Amino acid sequence: MKLTRLFAVSIAVLALLSSAMLGRIVLTEWNNYGAAADGLRILQLVQKSMLAAEKLSFERGPVNGMLGDALPHQALRLQRLAAARGASDRALAELQDAVGAGPAPSAAALAALQRVRQALAAARQTVDRLAALPQEQRAPAELTATVEQMFALVPIIMETVNEFSRSSQQRYPQFSVILQNARFAVELREYAGRLGSQLTAALVARRPLDEAAQRRIQFIEGRIEQLRELIKLPTNNVATDPRLLAALRAMEQRYFGDGLALVAGMVEASRAGRPYLMDTGQFAERYVPTMAPILRVRDVLLEASLEQAQQAYHTARRQLLLACATGALTLLVLAVLALIVRRRVIRPLLWATRALVNLSNGDLASEVRGTRRRDEVGDLLRALVALRAGALDKRRLEQERQQLMEELRRSADTDYLTGILNRRAFTAAGQQRMRGAQENDLSLAVILFDIDHFKSVNDCHGHDAGDQVLIRVAALVRHELRDGEILARYGGEEFVVMPAYCDLNAARVVAERLRRAIEAEPLPLVDGHILRITASFGVAAASGERAALDGLFHAADLALYRAKHLGRNRVEG
Numbered sequence: 001m002k003l004t005r006l007f008a009v010s011i012a013v014l015a016l017l018s019s020a021m022l023g024r025i026v027l028t029e030w031n032n033y034g035a036a037a038d039g040l041r042i043l044q045l046v047q048k049s050m051l052a053a054e055k056l057s058f059e060r061g062p063v064n065g066m067l068g069d070a071l072p073h074q075a076l077r078l079q080r081l082a083a084a085r086g087a088s089d090r091a092l093a094e095l096q097d098a099v100g101a102g103p104a105p106s107a108a109a110l111a112a113l114q115r116v117r118q119a120l121a122a123a124r125q126t127v128d129r130l131a132a133l134p135q136e137q138r139a140p141a142e143l144t145a146t147v148e149q150m151f152a153l154v155p156i157i158m159e160t161v162n163e164f165s166r167s168s169q170q171r172y173p174q175f176s177v178i179l180q181n182a183r184f185a186v187e188l189r190e191y192a193g194r195l196g197s198q199l200t201a202a203l204v205a206r207r208p209l210d211e212a213a214q215r216r217i218q219f220i221e222g223r224i225e226q227l228r229e230l231i232k233l234p235t236n237n238v239a240t241d242p243r244l245l246a247a248l249r250a251m252e253q254r255y256f257g258d259g260l261a262l263v264a265g266m267v268e269a270s271r272a273g274r275p276y277l278m279d280t281g282q283f284a285e286r287y288v289p290t291m292a293p294i295l296r297v298r299d300v301l302l303e304a305s306l307e308q309a310q311q312a313y314h315t316a317r318r319q320l321l322l323a324c325a326t327g328a329l330t331l332l333v334l335a336v337l338a339l340i341v342r343r344r345v346i347r348p349l350l351w352a353t354r355a356l357v358n359l360s361n362g363d364l365a366s367e368v369r370g371t372r373r374r375d376e377v378g379d380l381l382r383a384l385v386a387l388r389a390g391a392l393d394k395r396r397l398e399q400e401r402q403q404l405m406e407e408l409r410r411s412a413d414t415d416y417l418t419g420i421l422n423r424r425a426f427t428a429a430g431q432q433r434m435r436g437a438q439e440n441d442l443s444l445a446v447i448l449f450d451i452d453h454f455k456s457v458n459d460c461h462g463h464d465a466g467d468q469v470l471i472r473v474a475a476l477v478r479h480e481l482r483d484g485e486i487l488a489r490y491g492g493e494e495f496v497v498m499p500a501y502c503d504l505n506a507a508r509v510v511a512e513r514l515r516r517a518i519e520a521e522p523l524p525l526v527d528g529h530i531l532r533i534t535a536s537f538g539v540a541a542a543s544g545e546r547a548a549l550d551g552l553f554h555a556a557d558l559a560l561y562r563a564k565h566l567g568r569n570r571v572e573g
């Protein structure tokens, strides 16, 4: 697998694993956050349910007042009743809204609310009907039934309290004791209210308590004592909360001290047959305030659990934000690291690889990139630059050597003055041709020619002028020759031509052509003189296996000698 692909796959796998892990963490935190938010909301529902239960209990007070006593205070009592009913309705409406606002309203709680509203409406109708009657027409049995109707409301609303407490305890098991104690406080307040209500009928009738009422009072007092003991049990970390300790002390003092003492005094008066010395309203005015610390205990317990739930909610929210931020940061760091590694390692390595491959292929044209880096990869790239420079130097030196050798070879084969082949090169070429002629049974000819009276050129015009003449004659003859005809300087003012494979006659024709060309060419000298020169030609040809170059030269030389002897400027052979 290629490095870039391996890197991309590794990064993708790493990103996938990290995302999965982070996603799981975020999901867990999200669930914790959801549970904490739900738990808090349910705890608020518990609180609202308990408040509704309290308001329904409170409503019994003005009802007792309305139904119990003489008319002079009627207007005030109507006012109190209306206020109590308003408070109950508001508490129930708030509870209903809160239950309905949640994501999944509890069907049981909604049903209980519905029933409590119906029962409340029915109870209020009865109360209103009885209140409209003159006091003497209010049958005691009906009064008791009405009070019972009012009592029956609280157990129904307590169903919602229990329902929400259960849900809350599922989410926050640590609150179960606190919520239980809060419920005990609500129950205690309810029984305390009932205890007061048990005296209402006797107070209205200004009669001693009947036996049934006394039994009920005893039963309720027993239940109240039980609840008192239950509430005192340790309530986890709120047990040391100074607010709770103060509320418990106030409850002990006010209700279990003053409140129960007032009831005991009434019961005692009833037993002794003494007058009660107060009507229901006066009794309520003294008794009801003693129950307030019970609700304070409930409120402190609820406050403590709400505080803890809020703390748990804030912690869960913080953890969720932290998990999200950490997740995002981790992915960001991963992406940045991947970019850095790609930029600083993978890409330069690819450059280095490409540069190495180019070097090994002899391609030195491409520059090596990224050499300004100050790290190990930079060292590697710089080393490659040095390698490339070395290779370039080597290549340049090799080229120079080749050029030099070429020049040497050329100069070894070339006559320094005329630029045509020298005798050595001509001999080599001639031998090669001779082999060709022998192998193919062809005829090979040699033309030797020598400038006539050349000495006098030197003598009359100087050696340099002689050189010029040699150069011009060589150029002229080269110009006259055709493909395959070789020209060389044989020595001094003597030249040799080897035509392509041909016999003696054809060679003589070539020689004649050259002789005429030389004869016809005026040669202007530097000093302004124009020379006319001629040359003598000796031609020889040979063929067959036994032909030899030396012999051919020798024969041509003899023919040249003859041409000189016979008067120059002629072709012999």
Ligand SMILES: Nc1nc2c(ncn2[C@@H]2O[C@H](COP(=O)(O)OP(=O)(O)OP(=O)(O)O)[C@@H](O)[C@H]2O)c(=O)[nH]1
Binding pocket: 450, 451, 452, 453, 454, 455, 456, 458, 462, 463, 464, 465, 466, 467, 470, 491, 492, 493, 564, 568
């Ligand atoms: N300028 C110049 N002269 C050369 C060179 N090589 C040989 N010579 C001269 O060529 C002349 C040859 O003279 P000779 O051999 O007497 O022949 P010639 O004067 O040409 O007379 P013939 O060949 O008999 O017609 C000599 O004076 C050499 O010094 C050269 O490279 N440059």
